[in-house]
Amino acid sequence: MKNLLRPxxxxxxxxxxxxxxxxxxxxxxxLRKGLRPEIYDSWERSYHYNVQRGMRExxxxxxxxxxxxxxxxxxYLMETAVPVMxxxxxxxxxxxxxxxxxxxNCVSLKTIGDEASLEWSRRANVVERxxxxxxxxxxxxxxxxxxxxxxxxxxxxxxxxxxxILGAASFAPIVDKGRVIGSIGMVAPYERVxxxxxxxVVAAADHIQSIxxxxxxxxxxxxxxxxxxxxxxxxxxxxxxxxxxxxxxxILRVGSTDVIGANIxxxxxTKPENQFFVNTVTQGRTLIDDLLVLYHGKNQIxxxxxxxxxxGTNPTDMGTVVIFRESERMNSIxxxxxxxxxxxxxxxxxxxxPKFQHCVNIAKTTCQSDSSILLLGxxxxxxxxxxxxxxxxxxRKNNPFLAINCAALxxxxxASELFGYEEGAFTGAKKGGNVGKFELANQGTLFLDExxxxxxxxxxxxxxxxxxxxxxxxxGNKLVPVNVRIIAATNRNLEEEIARxxxxxxxxxxxxxxxxxxxxxxERADDIPLLVHHFxxxxxxxxxxxxxxxxxQAMEALMNYEWPGNIRELQNVLESAIQLAPDDEIxxxxxxxxxxxxxxxxxxxxxxxxxxxSSEELRILRETLLRNRYNKxxxxxxxxxxxxxxxxxxxxxxLL
Numbered sequence: 001m002k003n004l005l006r007p008x009x010x011x012x013x014x015x016x017x018x019x020x021x022x023x024x025x026x027x028x029x030x031l032r033k034g035l036r037p038e039i040y041d042s043w044e045r046s047y048h049y050n051v052q053r054g055m056r057e058x059x060x061x062x063x064x065x066x067x068x069x070x071x072x073x074x075x076y077l078m079e080t081a082v083p084v085m086x087x088x089x090x091x092x093x094x095x096x097x098x099x100x101x102x103x104x105n106c107v108s109l110k111t112i113g114d115e116a117s118l119e120w121s122r123r124a125n126v127v128e129r130x131x132x133x134x135x136x137x138x139x140x141x142x143x144x145x146x147x148x149x150x151x152x153x154x155x156x157x158x159x160x161x162x163x164x165i166l167g168a169a170s171f172a173p174i175v176d177k178g179r180v181i182g183s184i185g186m187v188a189p190y191e192r193v194x195x196x197x198x199x200x201v202v203a204a205a206d207h208i209q210s211i212x213x214x215x216x217x218x219x220x221x222x223x224x225x226x227x228x229x230x231x232x233x234x235x236x237x238x239x240x241x242x243x244x245x246x247x248x249x250x251i252l253r254v255g256s257t258d259v260i261g262a263n264i265x266x267x268x269x270t271k272p273e274n275q276f277f278v279n280t281v282t283q284g285r286t287l288i289d290d291l292l293v294l295y296h297g298k299n300q301i302x303x304x305x306x307x308x309x310x311x312g313t314n315p316t317d318m319g320t321v322v323i324f325r326e327s328e329r330m331n332s333i334x335x336x337x338x339x340x341x342x343x344x345x346x347x348x349x350x351x352x353x354p355k356f357q358h359c360v361n362i363a364k365t366t367c368q369s370d371s372s373i374l375l376l377g378x379x380x381x382x383x384x385x386x387x388x389x390x391x392x393x394x395x396r397k398n399n400p401f402l403a404i405n406c407a408a409l410x411x412x413x414x415a416s417e418l419f420g421y422e423e424g425a426f427t428g429a430k431k432g433g434n435v436g437k438f439e440l441a442n443q444g445t446l447f448l449d450e451x452x453x454x455x456x457x458x459x460x461x462x463x464x465x466x467x468x469x470x471x472x473x474x475x476g477n478k479l480v481p482v483n484v485r486i487i488a489a490t491n492r493n494l495e496e497e498i499a500r501x502x503x504x505x506x507x508x509x510x511x512x513x514x515x516x517x518x519x520x521x522x523e524r525a526d527d528i529p530l531l532v533h534h535f536x537x538x539x540x541x542x543x544x545x546x547x548x549x550x551x552x553q554a555m556e557a558l559m560n561y562e563w564p565g566n567i568r569e570l571q572n573v574l575e576s577a578i579q580l581a582p583d584d585e586i587x588x589x590x591x592x593x594x595x596x597x598x599x600x601x602x603x604x605x606x607x608x609x610x611x612x613x614s615s616e617e618l619r620i621l622r623e624t625l626l627r628n629r630y631n632k633x634x635x636x637x638x639x640x641x642x643x644x645x646x647x648x649x650x651x652x653x654x655l656l
Contacts, residue, residue: 042138042160046135055162086112098112098126100185103181108127140159145172149173152198156168167188172202226246231324233248233322235320237284237319241262251301281322282320287307291303305325343388346360351527352526359518368395372487372488372513376494376518384489390487394485396444399445400440400442400443404437407453415461418465421473438465446484459507463504522561526559529555549586553587
């Protein structure tokens with residue numbers, strides 16, 4: 001019997017002999033020990049499942065509706081596998097073999113073969129819609145290869161059921177991403193068995209798995225490139241466009257399916273202005289983020305272009321990869337990058353002075369508006385901080401904030417900085433032109449500091465931009481729409497400038513839809529202790545020094561100083577003191593001797609010759625106010641009196 005089970009003896013066996021061996025295997029358990037271990041285990045499971053071994057045909061067909069559902073679920077597998085099956089079937093035409101494809105549930109999805117082999121497969125119950133699960137039809141190659149996750153051949157009498165012993169089958173699992181998704185096999189009358197069959201189905205399964213993997217990579221590649229914000233185009237050595245992603249087709253305003261396979265000359269070659277670009281691509285030259293203007297039909301396309309040659313030993317793989325970046329998007333990226341330093345918020349604005357708080361409250365209220373704002377105040381009062389805080393509190397906070405100091409620019413450069421210029425607009429204009437601050441700040445905020453220093457003739461152009469919400473670059477003729485909120489600032493008295501014909505009244509009204517007058521530091525002296533404490537903490541931390549304090553006399557001196565440079569001057573004075581003062585406490589004498597400004601001598605108990613109770617009361621009041629950073633409520637609580645009492649004492653000693 002063992003001899004009869006050897007592969008080389010099987011082809012010569014007559015049908016009666018095959019059938020007898022199958023019967024003996026069922027009737028004599030000792031003979032079954034001669035089966036291959038995987039076949040033996042499968043027979044034992046089939047007995048356990050109570051599979052009817054004497055079945056002459058299989059009735060295990062799923063309904064047509066379920067079959068349609070199974071094919072739909074395996075649509076991608078079938079699209080990939082069927083072409084491979086057709087080539088394999090053509091290769092074995094005339095040998096009696098049919099090629100089968102099953103899904104992960106062992107449902108036979110597709111049977112392919114020549115007319116004679118298909119006729120035999122119908123007689124042998126090898127048909128579509130059959131469920132070849134072991135618990136239904138016993139031992140078979142289709143289910144066993146997926147169960148073991150390895151190729152296997154099963155010969156005639158090795159099948160558990162009678163109807164199956166007519167044939168011999170070789171199947172291999174199809175594995176995708178570590179999961180068995182189906183199987184491919186070859187089935188023929190048992191007398192046509194060949195030891196080459198298993199190798200052919202293994203090769204077919206490997207081919208299908210390779211196609212699935214390549215398709216996945218191709219799909220990922222397509223999804224990645226189509227999700228890119230840059231356009232991608234690949235051109236071969238002959239100038240033929242071999243690839244273009246969706247973004248590229250939108251930038252160039254062409255259909256990607258229309259141009260793939262077309263020559264780049266047919267799209268760009270007819271315009272002399274495009275010759276530099278076409279030559280760069282077709283001659284395999286490198287280009288890095290150059291700003292070019294391309295012409296396609298009536299369309300003018302302004303974009304930054306990078307060309308990278310493809311090198312390799314195979315000429316068919318050579319060519320150029322072209323990356324297109326829209327000029328408007330690049331402007332937005334640059335604008336956002338420039339605006340990243342805009343970190344100041346209303347939480348960074350220090351002060352409890354009623355007049356100053358009124359100004360801050362108006363600024364907060366108008367953050368949601370798009371109306372232009374004019375900040376008026378002396379130099380150093382914090383106009384730029386309020387502008388940043390308003391931007392960061394507004395709906396435009398995730399878009400650019402650009403600041404330009406109009407007084408710091410030479411007169412001839414203000415227009416080009418604000419509005420930009422085209423290539424060749426003037427001598428020295430850089431290639432590709434330049435983007436102005438209005439375009440860079442699109443969708444964001446433009447802070448025009450020292451607006452009172454803009455020359456009168458440029459004020460007309462600025463007014464036009466504010467009214468039309470679009471700019472024309474110097475040397476250009478194209479209107480570029482811009483959506484920008486303007487915050488302007490000046491330390492000049494613009495009404496006096498208007499009276500002297502140095503500032504346009506219409507521009508003043510356009511900029512000053514909302515006007516904020518920021519009080520100088522001398523008018524909010526009660527905020528100085530708060531500001532001193534805040535700046536000392538920031539500056540000491542920045543220089544890695546222990547926190548310093550300011551003595552009572554020194555604080556009174558700082559509060560009595562006029563501060564012509566306002567908060568900026570206060571910051572600079574404190575920064576110098578932190579680095580130069582030898583002790584942890586900065587005293588009055590140090591400010592007087594080392595920092596170059598005359599601080600009025602503070603009035604203290606030591607300098608007051610009167611010993612009456614008023615002097616003592618004044619001293620206690622000042623010390624308590626200082627300890628509580630001039631918080632009136634905290635001072636009143638420490639002294640055990642009402643806030644009204646504190647205000648009366650402050651009024652008495654002219655401290656309000």
